[in-house]
Amino acid sequence: xxxxxxxxLQDLTIDQIDQTINDIRKEIILIKxxxxxxxxxxxxxxxxxxxRLAQLLTLKTxxxxxxx
Numbered sequence: 001x002x003x004x005x006x007x008x009l010q011d012l013t014i015d016q017i018d019q020t021i022n023d024i025r026k027e028i029i030l031i032k033x034x035x036x037x038x039x040x041x042x043x044x045x046x047x048x049x050x051x052r053l054a055q056l057l058t059l060k061t062x063x064x065x066x067x068x
Contacts, residue, residue, distance in 0.1 A: 009059050017060045024053045 034041045
């Protein structure tokens with residue numbers, strides 16, 4: 001899974017961003033549960049999801065700021 005380009009994220013509305021953020025947070029929790037129960041996980045998936053979550057949260061903050 002490659003990282004998402006900035007141009008792909010710019011088209012999302014704030015509602016779509018919120019929905020995606022909630023989905024990614026759920027996926028991160030499931031990966032952590034699998035890790036704690038000694039199931040096989042791919043550590044890079046957790047890293048990629050955290051990075052994507054940070055990108056979306058930053059984009060949401062930028063879209064909510066009033067334009068000067």
